[in-house]
Amino acid sequence: MGIYERQRHQHQHLVAPGASLWGDPFRPDADALVAPPLAAVAPVNGIHVAAAAAAVAEDVGVEAEEVKFVFQAQDDGVLPPVEDAAPSSDSFGHDDARPRDKIQRRLAQNREAARKSRLRKKAYIQNLETSRMKLAQMEQELTMARRQQQVIKPSYRLPTTIQGAHATSTGGLLLHAPPPPPDPRAAAFELEYARWSEEQQNQAAELRAALHPPPGSPPDNLHLRLLVEAALSHYDSLFGARSRAARADAFFVLSGAWRSPAERLFLWIGGFRPSDLLAALTPRLDPLTEQQASAVRVLTNTARQLEDALSQGMGKLQQTLVDALLLASVVDAGAAAGGGGGGEVMDGAVGKLEDLVSFVDQADLLRQQTLRNMDRILTVTQAAKGVVALADYCQRLRALSSLWAVRPREPA
Structure with missing residues (x-):
């Protein structure tokens, strides 16, 4: 110290x-x-x-x-060694990796947003085009209905003797009377078909989006399978509604009054021909394996044979009706000379018309089985492409009718 x-x-x-x-x-x-x-x-x-x-x-x-x-x-080892601290992102070293990753993520988000915007714009344009075609179709049908009301005038009268002969068979309703109004169930089917067509296009859009996912992600087969099953069930609902409408008014269904003019051009017993549909869709399903191509050919030939059988049955039914009408004319001529009337013959002809419902049901059953068998032959991706192609085919037929309705006409 x-x-x-x-x-x-x-x-x-x-x-x-x-x-x-x-x-x-x-x-x-x-x-x-x-x-x-x-x-x-x-x-x-x-x-x-x-x-x-x-x-x-x-x-x-x-x-x-x-x-x-x-x-x-x-x-x-008594004290831990002093280590140099790693430079932070906000130090004077300026770590460039983190800002670069942020820029890449931002660019990827911008590209994805631009892609979704293009898809929304495309869907909006398609909806506008569909609405325009529907409006043109409705205007065309309204114009045709007005023309028919102006041209068709129920002024035809049968001779008095024939009227008396048919009075018993028609319940007193004379043939010169205006036709009865259509059955409400048939008119409801026309509206139901319009909604069905719109839903068909929505399902096709969903399938098209599922077939073309964003880059880098493969198609989801399970999601595709669910969409294909929903589309096939949608066709089943159409067949059921058409069967109910045929029971209400078979002539309404067979005439195709609920379809566009271009669709009526290819009409076969109230709908499409399965063989023609297979021939049109098969090129869109390439590539097919040899086994698949062989199964499609067998299915097409079977569909054509059944179509021919139904067409022959319809021809025989028409011939039976023609014979009944001719026989009724002969009987009516005899009644004018003092013989019996032809009421029983006409009653038999009306009974034959009830077979038309059976033909509509059999034709729809053939269409349903063809679609189901085609689904079993194809893979889930090919089946999805087929459903989209079928929807596009129907949409183009309706668009053709709309374009025909708004075509420029020469002055009268």
Whole structure:
């Protein structure tokens, strides 16, 4: 303690009045980490200067010993080594990887948003085009209905003798009377078919989107299978509604009054021919394996044979009706000469017309079985393409009718 007090006393005498031990830190030539400037020490004699230098050297030596002790402790494992901190993203190093990833994500999001915007725009344009075609079709049908009301005038009257002969068979309703209004169930089917056609296009759009997913992701086969099953069930609902409408008014269904003019051109017993449909869709399903192509050929030949059988049955029914009408004419001529009337013959002809419902049901059953068998032959992707192609085919037929209705006409 005496030595420490003596050295401290000596240090206090070495500092000049008005100056600190370390000198002025704001001087340009000052060094705060070294000994005090020599100008601040009063050079009383060489002993005092040597004592001050020895004190400073002793302090520096103690610090060096402490640093050496710390390094030795780290080498021995007593203290953990001091590691340099990794540069942060907000340091002067400026980590460029994180901003670059953010830019790439932002560009990918912009591309995806642009793609979705293009799809929405395309769907909106398609909806506008469909609405325009529907409006043109409705205008065409309204014009045709007005023309028919102006042209058709129920002014034809049968001879009095024939009227009397037919009065019993028709319940007193004379043939010159205006035709009865259509059955409400048949009119309801026309509206139901319009809604069915719209839903068909919506399902085709969903299938088309599922067949062409975003880049980098394969098509979901399970989702495609569900959409195909929904589309086939949609056709089943059409067949059921048409059967109910045929029971209400078979002539309405067979005449195709609920379809567009272009659709009526290809009408076969109230609908499409399965064999013609297969012939039109098969090229859209390539590539087919050899086994698939063989199965499609067998299915097409079978459909044609059944179509021929139904067509022959319809021909025989028509011939039966013709014979009945001719026989009724002969009977009516005999009735005019005093013989019996032909009421029973006409009643038999009306009974034959009830067979038309059976032909409509059998034709729809053939269409349904053809679609189901085609689905079993194809893969889920090929079946989805086939359903989309069928919907596009029906849509183009309706569009053809609309374009025909709005075509430029020559002046009368």
